[in-house]
Amino acid sequence: KQEVTQIPAALSVPEGENLVLNCSFTDSAIYNLQWFRQDPGKGLTSLLLIQSSQREQTSGRLNASLDKSSGRSTLYIAASQPGDSATYLCAVIFPGTYKYIFGTGTRLKVLA
């Protein structure tokens, strides 16, 4: 079964810390991977999209990397801020489909 896993489920860090969120998937031959942010009671906001031919994508303080051979992606957040507090979701499209499968997310809290 194709699955996406995010560990840890929750993370609390002090402001200013650099941090890494993890996403693992069961099939290394993915089509693409997208990271989203979800604030409480809100919808999903796209952060970064990595297509299968790419190794990483960057946007501001965010950097997402993709290692298909190990079935992993990491989202690196530099110099974290309280405004980064949210749930971060990873979603993967596996070969033969065009539908995202989502991880259950990592709930991040950045303490001031």
Next chain:
Amino acid sequence: NAGVTQTPKFRVLKTGQSMTLLCAQDMNHEYMYWYRQDPGMGLRLIHYSVGEGTTAKGEVPDGYNVSRLKKQNFLLGLESAAPSQTSVYFCASSLTGGNYGYTFGSGTRLTVV
């Protein structure tokens, strides 16, 4: 630019009642999706459409029906609501099959009592 718009944002239904959730996108996207989000379960795909006039079942389609009569609209129907359908429903669209990622609506919070 509106992107993906979902209506209504909130709704309370009694068991057995019916309702339709509307998703509208103005980006000329071909693909549209309905997901539900439940605590501890993540987002699960209910139904999706790969173009006007097409629909297909996702992971959890039972109890729901969909229609895509116009390219910009994707409707999700509950014919006889059950408490197990209490959830937050999200609509998403993509230009192709996700090659350029998904754009999500802000969600509909549905409570069935």
